[in-house]
Amino acid sequence: MTLTIGRFAPSPTGPLHPGSLVAALGSFLSARSRNGRWLVRMEDVDTSRCRAEHASTILHQLEQLGFVWDGPIIWQSRRQQAYLAAIEQLHNQVYVCTCTRKLLEAQGNTEHYPGICRERSLAKNGHYSLRVKVPNAEICMTDRLLGRQCLDLASHGGDFVIRRADGIFAYQLAVVVDDAASGVTEVVRGADLLDSTFRQRHLQTLLGYPSPEYLHLPLVVDQRGQKLSKQQKAEPIDIRQPLPALQLALARLGQPVNPDIDSLAGFWAWAQASWDETKIPRNPQTCGKPASDSGQD
Ligand code: GLU
Ligand code: ZN
Numbered sequence: 001m002t003l004t005i006g007r008f009a010p011s012p013t014g015p016l017h018p019g020s021l022v023a024a025l026g027s028f029l030s031a032r033s034r035n036g037r038w039l040v041r042m043e044d045v046d047t048s049r050c051r052a053e054h055a056s057t058i059l060h061q062l063e064q065l066g067f068v069w070d071g072p073i074i075w076q077s078r079r080q081q082a083y084l085a086a087i088e089q090l091h092n093q094v095y096v097c098t099c100t101r102k103l104l105e106a107q108g109n110t111e112h113y114p115g116i117c118r119e120r121s122l123a124k125n126g127h128y129s130l131r132v133k134v135p136n137a138e139i140c141m142t143d144r145l146l147g148r149q150c151l152d153l154a155s156h157g158g159d160f161v162i163r164r165a166d167g168i169f170a171y172q173l174a175v176v177v178d179d180a181a182s183g184v185t186e187v188v189r190g191a192d193l194l195d196s197t198f199r200q201r202h203l204q205t206l207l208g209y210p211s212p213e214y215l216h217l218p219l220v221v222d223q224r225g226q227k228l229s230k231q232q233k234a235e236p237i238d239i240r241q242p243l244p245a246l247q248l249a250l251a252r253l254g255q256p257v258n259p260d261i262d263s264l265a266g267f268w269a270w271a272q273a274s275w276d277e278t279k280i281p282r283n284p285q286t287c288g289k290p291a292s293d294s295g296q297d
Contacts, residue, residue: 003185017236041073041076042077066267090162095121095131117131127165144277146282180204
């Protein structure tokens with residue numbers, strides 16, 4: 001049997017909040033319930049948005065909550081060479097895009113790239129972004145919770161950026177390279193990333209990487225139905241009171257909660273013993289659509 005390797009990959013743009021705690025807890029319990037390893041990767045690839053103090057706050061919060069991870073923390077800011085090598089490997093699938101935001105806005109839709117620069121080739125240096133070509137067919141994958149999901153990237157966003165004009169490698173590329181380098185076998189994360197999964201599956205295929213299993217967790221929403229996220233200034237977790245925060249996250253994962261538990265050790269023993277992923281609620285709020293029979297897997 002292969003060893004399960006899961007991971008939690010926060011972006012240090014703010015402290016851990018109740019939404020990211022659900023992803024941390026879900027990925028941890030999934031890996032540990034399979035006697036697997038659980039890694040922590042700091043997604044600080046976008047140095048313009050990430051701050052070292054947030055990274056240390058997140059690690060401190062995880063520790064105080066009683067999470068235990070395997071191996072050293074992986075820092076994306078130190079993995080530039082690996083991303084560069086991947087881009088070189090993708091060479092004829094990647095092209096230089098010199099379109100400005102202004103130009104794309106004038107075309108009417110900044111969410112969908114119409115392929116203007118597609119016939120250009122890859123050039124190594126210079127201040128322009130690099131895009132990868134997407135296929136003219138649906139990409140499909142089977143989510144452990146949501147079942148088979150497909151998306152046609154050509155009509156959803158089009159060719160996407162893997163390195164920005166300012167030289168920063170895009171999230172999609174960094175995640176795929178790092179998950180493969182760490183031997184990650186399962187990606188358990190929020191359903192807001194479901195549409196990214198199709199882009200990541202595409203890159204895995206082009207790079208010849210194995211595809212991990214995916215499980216997209218329900219999003220934590222506020223009273224107005226909005227996703228709780230750092231961008232919307234969600235309240236950080238109060239680590240002076242780790243138990244209520246953990247119990248709430250466990251309940252949000254649809255798991256039984258034992259209100260009599262009064263210690264962190266008790267919580268972790270209970271949570272691991274009772275973990276059942278089939279109980280996780282399914283509410284993907286994403287652009288993934290139900291599978292059709294066409295497409296590849
Ligand atoms: N860094 C991403 C985030 O915080 C998560 C990436 C992932 O789990 O693939 O939203
Ligand atoms: Zn372009």
